[in-house]
Amino acid sequence: MWSSGAIALEKVGHRAPAESSNLTVVFVSTGLGREYALAFAERGASVVVNDLGGNAKGGGKSSAAADKVVEEIRAKGGKAVANYDSVEDGEKLIQSALKEFGRIGECCVIYNGFLFVFQDLIHRIHLRGSFLVTRAAWDHMKKQKFGRIIMTTSAAGIYGNFGQSNYSAAKLGLLGLANTLAIEGSKHNIYCNTIAPVAGSRLTETVMPPDLVASLKPEYVAPLVLWLCHEQCQENGGLFEVGAGWVGKLRWERSQGQIMRQKSRPMTPEAVRDQWDKICDFTDATKPTTIQESLQASVSVLSRVDAGGQVEAPPSAAAAAAASGINPALAVGQKLPVSTFNFNHTQCILYALGVGMSTKDPDHLRFLYEGHPDFSCLPTFGVIPSQAAMMDGGLASIPGLNIDFTQVLHGEQYLEFYRPLPTSGIFWARLLPKALILICYNQFSVFVVGAGRFGGTRTSAKAKAPLPPPKRAPDAVVTDCTTRDQAALYRLSGDWNPLHIDPGFAAMGGFKAPILHGLCSFGFAARHVLKQFANNDPSRFKAIKVRFAKPVMPGQSLQTAMWKEGSRIHIECKVKETSDVVLSGAYVDLHQAAEASPEPPSQGGRLQSDLVFTEIGRRISEVGPELVKKVNAVFGWEITKEGKTAAQWTIDLKNGAGSLQKGPYGGKVDVTFTVADEDFMEVVQGKLNPQKAFFSGKLKVRGNIMLSQKLEVILKDYAKL
């Protein structure tokens, strides 16, 4: 009779013996293997008891060990057969199971399937034997859509042990084999785990004192194996130490590490030596669990080094919080480091091209040509600085957040403006507090497909909800084509995620080809609304929300349906070729035309108050009379002693037009030129000829008259002058 110990596991799902058609192949020694064989047979499994009957040194061969266990099982009414083949003949082992218990597909594996437990056999064939037997069983498992594999490694393999080099190598090799089997098997419901047991057995009795061997009983290991083989157990790819009635799980840990290479400088051994403490510092260590997570660190280093930017390892959230004055306790609530984002008209134009703007459409020129009288930045460019903050070390630096980046999909996006975007400037981006939000506010939600199972609330009350469109025909529908290279172009705005360009990476994420950035389709839909309902006036844009419902492939056509409900424009965007809804629950909130531009942009753009020019004049007069003379000569200004320009400026804030009332040639002109600070100073100091500056593109002029008359100066960052 079986002991009542069997009941517990039956309760958690093992089938009762009469219903069971498990097939268990057990490589048996008199220790652990016997224990497994008895335990599984007790629960109705059909057991192949395999043992070459070798001794601890791998010598000898006898059928006695296997026969004894088979007898024991049969005496208690269980099903077992002995097998004496080497594991190198894995196929024979499977065949003996088939012969004894019938055709696997029909009688053995219909409900539960296979179970393999590898136990010590002969050291030199640990690895190969495990591989061969698994390979022989693999297709049967796949057919049955069920399989559980347990590899047995050893502390000697995990940690090393004096005098056991060959054994250690074979044993840790098993872990590598198990890790890959776990990945390959998972979609077929074949799970593979590894255990490192400490138990008294025929093999350990020669190296452990007898009383220790006696107390480390095999029955303290078998329950773990039974649970890992259970149909309800979802553990896959795990490594466990087990013994003396205790079970613990092991995992890899990786230090934050240190980047020692800079774009223009080679990496040297001296740099490695000097940073050794940082390399080995496990503060805020991460715990990568997949090869993608491992690779992601290198990919992010490459982009950071190539960008010529920061070469330190990303600061931990806590460190960054401390450095930025945020209470480190809040960092536990996943505050991101502060990040700065510098941009000018180049980024604005690149972004506009990335979201499908084209010179084919005359309306688009104001977003594509910095010399256009109404040159503006598309409002949805507002996502770029905060996305850069998230991508560039932001997400990766959150302690304890391990993400497989092949599985990251953008879920939703909300963007709200506090003032219109300038066409150049510096953004400081970080998560809340709200008081810091001066220009715009972004809310991202990201899906990590297949991560799940961490419980907790499914959403946050702070998340802006998607809103369904009204149930009536749309007021407008715009169809627009993305190009085959849309993602290749869009990524230049800063989302370097390989998912959008690298076929191999996309395949790891389960896609047939690289997919379009969610924020690219978002940009398409937003500008459809901008044109249709806001006359392409970016200052009318108040907020936008979208949910990314399905991926878009570059080259597909987007069809944006729009419903106007007061100042809210509901949007639904479909892929024309498939009719799949790709943006759902989306809407744009617009300012009424009259309430647009509540205040002018503080820097850049074309709205500059005459204060700016007075300030420039003051600074120039501070430098000295020589400079004043040169400026007056070059620009036709008359800088007074007080630093005021004699030219009279009027600025029409409402229409955004600056005009010179009285210039050296008199009369009213309406021109703009833009020049970077340093180039401006070169011009006024006579070092740079304005004509040359003009033709080299350093000085950009709007208008069509002589340079000396063009005197609305827009400085990139006049505060620095």
Ligand SMILES: CCCCCCC[C@@H](O)CC(=O)SCCNC(=O)CCNC(=O)[C@H](O)C(C)(C)COP(=O)(O)OP(=O)(O)OC[C@H]1O[C@@H](n2cnc3c(N)ncnc32)[C@H](O)[C@@H]1OP(=O)(O)O
């Ligand atoms: C880090 C910086 C910024 C982040 C940028 C990220 C980096 C970028 O480079 C990555 C990208 O741009 S990826 C491209 C854009 N995104 C996509 O293509 C995703 C498209 N969406 C999908 O495939 C599915 O909706 C999918 C797979 C997301 C979900 O589909 P299903 O699993 O089938 O879900 P379903 O059964 O329909 O619903 C389950 C619950 O989830 C809610 N839900 C569905 N889609 C959602 C979405 N997009 N966002 C938020 N919630 C969503 C459903 O409402 C449902 O919830 P509940 O059960 O509570 O009702």
